[in-house]
Amino acid sequence: MTERVFLLPDLGEGLTEAEIVQWRVAVGDTVTVDQSVVEVETAKAVVDVPCPYAGRVVALHGDQGEVRPVGQPLITVAEPTAGGADGTEPTGHAVYREEERAGSGNVLIGYGTGHGGSRRRRRPRLAPAAPANGAGTASAPVPAVAAAVAAGPAGHPGGVPVATMPGPVRVISPIVRRLAREHGVDLSTLRGSGPGGVIRRADVVAVVGDTDGGAPTPAPRLAVVPERSVAAHSPDPLAAPRQPARDDSPAPAGGQDVVIPLAGIRRAIADKLSRSRREIPEVTIWVDADATALLETRAAINSASPDRPVSILALLARICLSGLRRYPQLNARVDTEGQRIVQCAGVHLGIAAQTDRGLVVPVLRDADRLTTGELAAELATTTAAARAGGLPPSRLTGGTFTLNNYGVFGVDGSTPIINHPEAALLGVGRIVDKPWVVDGQLAVRKVTQLSLTFDHRVCDGGVAGGFLRHVADCVERPALLIAAV
Missing domain, CATH: 3.30.559.10 (Chloramphenicol acetyltransferase-like domain)
Incomplete structure (x- = not known):
């Protein structure tokens, strides 16, 4: 296998960095040419970034909510070699090769590299979990994606374990993930109060208060402003005045500072x-x-x-x-x-x-x-x-x-x-x-x-x-x- 490192591409218009909003793949997944692998937020918009390589994901460089500079590693993909040990094309690798030939490799933010990748990804393959030094194999095969995610993204030890989760952690906001990391909260153990079970900031703040021991839970020193949806902007000046957006999140307790990340x-x-x-x-x-x-x-x-x-x-x-x-x-x-x-x-x-x-x-x-x-x-x-x-x-x-x-x-x-x-x-x-x-x-x-x-x-x-x-x-x-x- 040949490993290829995909760098965060030049996003144009003088943009020098982007914040990782959501990874669309995990370590161990297989990706195709032009498949969207990550959603990032720049100073201009939220865009999908397609990968110009096909193969198996071996490393994700950066956690959700982390700001990555342009030109720094974003994802590492192990590309199939030309042939197996016996000189023949390994099973499934011919598909990758065909997809590589089909793609241009010229990453255009929001548009893919030539033919537009699908947002769907293949099922993670069952593979032996490799030790940290990369040598040898485990005695029992486990899903590669679960083992890799449990260990955290490459280069970022101590990530939140999610191997025991029945499904992905339902978090939309990178601010919620950052807040959880700062306070050592395992998001996989939380039950979200948002629509469809989405974990909100109030859920994390409540857990942070509960971890202060047996004493009565004090109000957290910092309260993050709940996310509010903004009504659609009408292009007609005759439109009725907009009503303030309602928010069902618990109001911050008295005496708290309100923190709004400027990002x-x-x-x-x-x-x-x-x-x-x-x-x-x-x-x-x-x-x-x-x-x-x-x-x-x-x-x-x-x-x-x-x-x-x-x-x-x-x-x-x-x-x-x-x-x-x-x-x-x-x-x-x-x-x-x-x-x-x-x-x-x-x-x-x-x-x-x-x-x-x-x-x-x-x-x-x-x-x-x-x-x-x-x-x-x-x-x-x-x-x-x-x-x-x-x-x-x-x-x-x-x-x-x-x-x-x-x-x-x-x-x-x-x-x-x-x-x-x-x-x-x-x-x-x-x-x-x-x-x-x-x-x-x-x-x-x-x-x-x-x-x-x-x-x-x-x-x-x-x-x-x-x-x-x-x-x-x-x-x-x-x-x-x-x-x-």
């Missing part, structure tokens, strides 16, 4: 927003606009083409693109090292979306080349994929202008932070009934607040005000969009 996507958000606030001298301006005609226009479009509905967000995106064509100064970035302003040739439109992993900004490449119908379709599929965590890192970076619909949270206005290194961001508040003067008469109209946050280095107030006024005028009189084309 993964949450850490990337914090770093990027902090850099934006440090480097960009931002200014926010706003205006109220009568969106009644915009809603009527949307209704007319959808009535004419009910099979291809257009959202309010798609119409607002079209209005933004019209404004950026007239005011290209806002579709730019500042190159601080070169001491210059770079106005981008195309508009790569970012759409701020709330997901259960935090705020992400998926990007629509060359949005200025899309029709309104294409914009609507692309917005729907992109935001859905972002909430499901199915977008690769390359789809979450490279924007030149961002559209932020915070109206779905039931608020009217905001002064958001610019998505660095962009130069501007348009925010849209909720659309509500308000008194409005129309032709000298008071009427009830559908009104929204529009805000523009811009980098004062790329333009002055005249350009920013002109852009926002153009957007407001198009919201109030959508026919202007035709004249602006």
